[in-house]
Amino acid sequence: MHEFGLAVSMVDLAVEAARKEGAERIEAIHVEIGALAGVVPEALEFAFGGAREGTMAAHARLEVTYLPAIAYCATCQSEFELDNRFGIAVCPRCDTPSADLRQGREMHVSHLEVT
Amino acid sequence: MAGTALTRDVRVSGHGTVETPGARVVQVQKSLMRHNDAVAVANRAAFANCLVLNLVSSPGSGKTALLERTVRDLAGELRMAVVVGDLETDNDAVRIHAAGAPSVQIVTGTVCHLEAEMVARAVDQLDLDGLDVLVIENVGNLVCPASWDLGEDVRVTLLSVTEGEDKPLKYPRIFKDSHAIVINKVDIAQVVGFDRAQALANVHRVTPAAQVFELSARTGEGMAPWRAFLRERLATKRG
Numbered sequence: 001m002h003e004f005g006l007a008v009s010m011v012d013l014a015v016e017a018a019r020k021e022g023a024e025r026i027e028a029i030h031v032e033i034g035a036l037a038g039v040v041p042e043a044l045e046f047a048f049g050g051a052r053e054g055t056m057a058a059h060a061r062l063e064v065t066y067l068p069a070i071a072y073c074a075t076c077q078s079e080f081e082l083d084n085r086f087g088i089a090v091c092p093r094c095d096t097p098s099a100d101l102r103q104g105r106e107m108h109v110s111h112l113e114v115t
Numbered sequence: 116m117a118g119t120a121l122t123r124d125v126r127v128s129g130h131g132t133v134e135t136p137g138a139r140v141v142q143v144q145k146s147l148m149r150h151n152d153a154v155a156v157a158n159r160a161a162f163a164n165c166l167v168l169n170l171v172s173s174p175g176s177g178k179t180a181l182l183e184r185t186v187r188d189l190a191g192e193l194r195m196a197v198v199v200g201d202l203e204t205d206n207d208a209v210r211i212h213a214a215g216a217p218s219v220q221i222v223t224g225t226v227c228h229l230e231a232e233m234v235a236r237a238v239d240q241l242d243l244d245g246l247d248v249l250v251i252e253n254v255g256n257l258v259c260p261a262s263w264d265l266g267e268d269v270r271v272t273l274l275s276v277t278e279g280e281d282k283p284l285k286y287p288r289i290f291k292d293s294h295a296i297v298i299n300k301v302d303i304a305q306v307v308g309f310d311r312a313q314a315l316a317n318v319h320r321v322t323p324a325a326q327v328f329e330l331s332a333r334t335g336e337g338m339a340p341w342r343a344f345l346r347e348r349l350a351t352k353r354g
Contacts, residue, residue, distance in 0.1 A: 027135040099324035
């Protein structure tokens with residue numbers, strides 16, 4: 001999708017948080033990306049390589065955790081993990097389509113490792 | 116009730132784990148979309164008294180035609196305005212204006228979607244207090260606009276019968292996040308061999324809660340339920 005913009009936003013968030021903590025260097029940026037966020041891992045890593053240049057994250061690792069998409073079935077009153085990455089949420093128990101997506105759109109910086 | 120909840124904590128590295136010797140952890144927990152989302156929140160506050168739609172579709176599905184017809188049909192009843200995004204030209208804004216509604220063209224250049232900030236700047240040129248319905252006609256694209264909240268109340272995805280019944284399956288994210296689906300050009304459905312039942316089944320599979328409107332912006336067929344939807348959503352919003 002828009003990985004370069006996201007990578008820039010990621011570095012901005014990290015630098016802002018690290019400065020506030022009085023850190024000198026960012027060693028790693030940990031991000032969480034939902035399976036339905038539309039983010040391509042390779043594109044994000046490539047964009048990160050450019051976005052970190054000239055910042056205190058210039059040598060930082062990027063640690064990406066992908067969160068599976070989870071929906072809620074009102075009929076079964078239980079959550080299920082989507083078995084596809086397309087966002088089609090059909091309950092595996094009762095075959096009812098669900099409109100209630102509980103996880104999968106996330107795009108956020110969770111924490112940093114700094115020195 | 117014996118519902119089950121799947122574990123949310125699936126992090127590979129573990130939360131707060133320090134893998135670099137001598138490093139310390141700084142919690143951040145902030146969204147990469149925070150700037151857009153903050154502007155969207157401000158837009159939503161500015162839109163407190165009018166119903167705002169974010170209308171998305173692929174290029175050529177008939178977004179502008181639907182708006183021209185809607186503006187003409189509701190003239191004298193609802194005060195409408197349109198903000199329209201395109202990569203180039205102000206052709207669509209001119210068409211909307213000719214139909215009788217104030218319109219603001221956003222020329223995005225190479226940007227394939229609208230962002231909350233572009234909308235915030237565009238609505239500065241409109242008298243929001245004098246409006247009942249504001250429609251944001253997004254750039255024709257079924258991929259990128261899905262990720263950007265503009266501050267709208269209702270997201271509407273339009274598809275036309277010429278695009279194939281499997282469009283919702285190919286672009287599920289945008290359909291999934293829509294409150295209403297409009298199927299346009301039903302007047303030529305037969306000519307192009309449109310399988311209505313299959314299309315509706317696909318829409319339902321991807322977005323089971325969305326309301327579906329089948330209409331022709333060209334002939335006016337099926338417009339009444341669509342107009343009723345706008346009235347009803349506006350009434351709900353104004354309480």
